Amino acid sequence: MRSEGIRAIWAVLTVVGVILLFWYAASVPMNIKGVLTEFERAGQQVDPPKAVDRRDMSEFELVIDNPYAIDETWEQDRPRLPAPHQVAEELWETTVEKKITSKRSLIYHSWVTLSATMLGFAIGTGLGILLAVGIVHSRVMDLSVMPWAIVSQTIPIIALAPMIIVVLYSIGIQGIIPKAVISAYLSFFPVVVGMVKGLRSPDAMQLDLLRTYSASSSQGFWKLRLPASMPYLFTSLKIGIAASLVGAIVGELPTGAVAGLGARLLAGSYYGQTVQIWSALFAAAILAACLVGLLGMVERSVLKRMGMAQ
Amino acid sequence: MTNGKAVIEANGLNLTFQTNDGPIHALRDVRLSINKGEFVSFIGPSGCGKTTFLRCIAALEAPTGGTLTVNGMTPDEARQNRAYGYVFQAAGLYPWRTIAKNIKLPLEIMGYSAKEQEDRVRNVLELVDLEGFGGKFPWQLSGGMQQRASIARALAFDADILLMDEPFGALDEIVRDHLNEQLLALWARTEKTIGFVTHSIPEAVYLSTKIVVMSPRPGRITDVIDSPLPKERPLDIRDTPEFIEVAHRVREGLRAGHSDEE
Amino acid sequence: MILVLGAVLLWLFGWWLNSRLASGPQANSRLVRFLAPLIFGLTIIGIWELFVRGLNVPLVILPAPSVIAVRFAGSLPILWVDFVQTIIKGALSGYIIGCFSAFLMAIAVDRWDFLRLGLLPVGNFVAALPIVGTAPILVMWFGFDWHSKAAVVVVMVFFPMLVNTVAGLREATVMQRDLMETYAATYWQSFLKLRLPAAMPFVFNGLKISTTLALIGAIVAEFFGSPTLGMGFRISTSVGQLSLDMVWAEIVVAALAGTAFYGLVAMIEKAVTFWHPSQRG
Known part of the structure; x- marks a missing residue:
């Protein structure tokens, strides 16, 4: 068993290593044209010397003709594809070396996005669980609302995001609330659907057992349905929080927000600051991984305590 | 017994599994020969290695010591030669194939012609009394019928040996009696060599010409009983003194195996 | 009142x-x-x-459904052009490329255990990330037109599809695999006759999840730059002009397209996996 675990770690490290190697390799042809143009401007000899001639040549040919330029493809200011270490440096500089209050600190921007995510997630999850309870207990709600909750999963409802931002702005609401609204409705529907499934997961025999005790429906809820729904709840919470984060990021796009990871992405793409885009992207990825990982840990400990997992 | 030619021969067979809690002796020093046309049952409590032994014959497990030949070859060669049909505890029919298509599965893999496939499907469906059910999907049939279909699937490519791992274990007793009767009739007609794992004493005694009693930790053979019962066996043979005598000896063998540890 | x-x-x-x-x-x-x-x-x-x-x-806050309907009926040509640009060119082509390549990758992952051990945790990790964030990069690489949108969609659908297909290919039970072993079936025989059919419910689960992701990717990517057409473009510019009836009309299109796309895949699923308990009930 232990050797299997070690093998898995090796396998993951190998895959990550291969990805990094591939990334470095890809940076060379991706950036070679830009590097050669810089060299030409600096008066250096490049082959072929004119930018016009280079434009239609393949990147690989240019790399072979100008091998001395390879080093520079990993060090450009605004590369088409920044090398891994450039992204890592930028991440380091903008998190550890900048003060948290600075507008250039990624921690500050991450916090702006995270707070909206968490607020929206809490609202969406709370309402989602309430609606699920309603659906399970009321036949009318089940018939009327449940199909729409399911259909909503097939619709790119995130397209509503720009409108929500602008409409709320026009009635004087801005800042964290509009983004939280988007995060809330994106996490709402997965939670409803998952929670309904979970609350319905007890089988007929388990329900019949409670009936033989003539348990009330609220006793049935607290003692059977709610505990049985926990694994389903956590699964949909993990989906929901990822959706919430995407919602908060997308919510930062349309108004030209100045703070938040989405704003960093957008600003980076306006000014061609690729390193900034990549570092914002990684910050978002790390944030998502932490949130999902944290939920996973809570899930394991809760389910363990409830005797549903080893 | 009848032909006196061994098709399966095990000598000093050992199999040890390495686990976290140390090695487990699934089989120790198993010595057995099975002749052509015999019906051999393996009986014993769980963990006695009866299924493991069957899987060794089928080359689904590799022994760690001793020799084992099937039709004079290694089990793996025998498998490559499609020497046996295997029937598992559950029918394991593919739900996306009809009964007829399920029976064709091994035939497709072994490259039989389309016409040959049709003929064989018809034959084996008749053998297991499932004529007319070829077009049904497995989930439209009862458990007993599904298991019969899986026996038909094992018979389809005419292997001489039939290995059955508790094939009727999940069925109720009435269905089981019926299938036991049918299996004996089928065995009489096809003259196959059958290896049959079970944990039911009456089933083992009723079906077999030879009963192999096994016991656990380490898995080993404690008794081999040649049945004195005639080949012709109606269900009520189970009330005769000879039957009860054999059953008694099997029970004694099982108990002796247990007393080692308690 | x-x-x-x-x-x-x-x-x-x-x-x-x-x-x-x-x-x-x-x-x-x-x-x-x-x-x-x-x-x-x-x-x-x-x-x-x-x-x-x-x-x-006021209209700039919430237009009445009738106003939206009128706008919808009056802007059919624009809506159609946007639909073709975003859904057909961007989402659909990316969906097909992404799902197909993920499927092939899943077969490789299933074949080589080392790949499975290494790639699957990475895939699970990536599947939970906010991948729409790659949109600005891909727009920079592939230009403003639909190619960059298709690229975003490929990245978005790849990992959910990969993870689902790999799980599906491992779905065949030990007993069913042993059965193929007793027939001395080759790898590809057991793949085609057992593991691939058994994987179908999972493959379709991945395909269904991916329909919605594809639309999200194609629309959101347009927020980062697009030619002067497309559903995401229209939504963001109409929002800027405060013509919310047009925004709602586009959302109606997105809703219809999403449901139809999903419904189509679900229908094919029903035909292919008719044997699965979830479809028989």
Whole structure:
């Protein structure tokens, strides 16, 4: 068993290593044209010397003709594809070396996005669980609302995001609330659907057992349905929080927000600051991984305590 | 017994599994020969290695010591030669194939012609009394019928040996009696060599010409009983003194195996 | 005020109707299962209309459904052009490329255990990330036109599809694999006859999840730059011009396209995995 675990770690490290190697390799042809143009401007000899001639040549040919330029493809200011270490440096500089209050600190921007995510997630999850309870207990709600909750999963409802931002702005609401609204409705529907499934997961025999005790429906809820729904709840919470984060990021796009990871992405793409885009992207990825990982840990400990997992 | 030619021969067979809690002796020093046309049952409590032994014959497990030949070859060669049909505890029919298509599965893999496939499907469906059910999907049939279909699937490519791992274990007793009767009739007609794992004493005694009693930790053979019962066996043979005598000896063998540890 | 009162009455009426249906003798029939959500939906639209008119909600906050319908009917050519640009060119081509390459990758992952051990945790990790964030990069690489949108969609659908397919290919039970072993079946025989059919419910699960992701990717990517057409472009520019009726019309298109796309895949699924318990019930 232990050797299997070690093998898995090796396998993951190998895959990550291969990805990094591939990334470095890809940076060379991706950036070679830009590097050669810089060299030409600096008066250096490049082959072929004119930018016009280079434009239609393949990147690989240019790399072979100008091998001395390879080093520079990993060090450009605004590369088409920044090398891994450039992204890592930028991440380091903008998190550890900048003060948290600075507008250039990624921690500050991450916090702006995270707070909206968490607020929206809490609202969406709370309402989602309430609606699920309603659906399970009321036949009318089940018939009327449940199909729409399911259909909503097939619709790119995130397209509503720009409108929500602008409409709320026009009635004087801005800042964290509009983004939280988007995060809330994106996490709402997965939670409803998952929670309904979970609350319905007890089988007929388990329900019949409670009936033989003539348990009330609220006793049935607290003692059977709610505990049985926990694994389903956590699964949909993990989906929901990822959706919430995407919602908060997308919510930062349309108004030209100045703070938040989405704003960093957008600003980076306006000014061609690729390193900034990549570092914002990684910050978002790390944030998502932490949130999902944290939920996973809570899930394991809760389910363990409830005797549903080893 | 009848032909006196061994098709399966095990000598000093050992199999040890390495686990976290140390090695487990699934089989120790198993010595057995099975002749052509015999019906051999393996009986014993769980963990006695009866299924493991069957899987060794089928080359689904590799022994760690001793020799084992099937039709004079290694089990793996025998498998490559499609020497046996295997029937598992559950029918394991593919739900996306009809009964007829399920029976064709091994035939497709072994490259039989389309016409040959049709003929064989018809034959084996008749053998297991499932004529007319070829077009049904497995989930439209009862458990007993599904298991019969899986026996038909094992018979389809005419292997001489039939290995059955508790094939009727999940069925109720009435269905089981019926299938036991049918299996004996089928065995009489096809003259196959059958290896049959079970944990039911009456089933083992009723079906077999030879009963192999096994016991656990380490898995080993404690008794081999040649049945004195005639080949012709109606269900009520189970009330005769000879039957009860054999059953008694099997029970004694099982108990002796247990007393080692308690 | 009368209209608002009307809205309240309409709500009560709709609810009463559905309560009757739900507690009636036909409560489990197909008809009721179809009618109840329909009545609910229509009630909501009715209330929306009455409230917006009754309270004189300005267009820039919430247009009435009738206004949206009029705009929808009047802008069909634009909506069609946007639909083709975003859904057909961007989402669909990316969906096909992404799902197909993920499927091939899944076969490789299933074949080589080392790849599975290494790539699957990475895939699971990536599947949970906010991948739409790659949109600005891909727009920079592949230009403003639909190619960059398709690229975003490829990245978005790849990992969910990969993870699902790999799980599916491992779905065949040990017993079923042993059976193939006793037939001395080759790798590809057991792949085609056992593991691939057994994987189909999972493959379709991945395909269904990916339909929605594809639309999200194609629309959101347009927020980062696009030619002057496309659903995401239209939504963001119309929002800027405060013509919310147009935004809603595009959202209606997105909703219809999403449901139709998903429904189509679900229909194919029903035909292919008719044998699975979830489809038989």
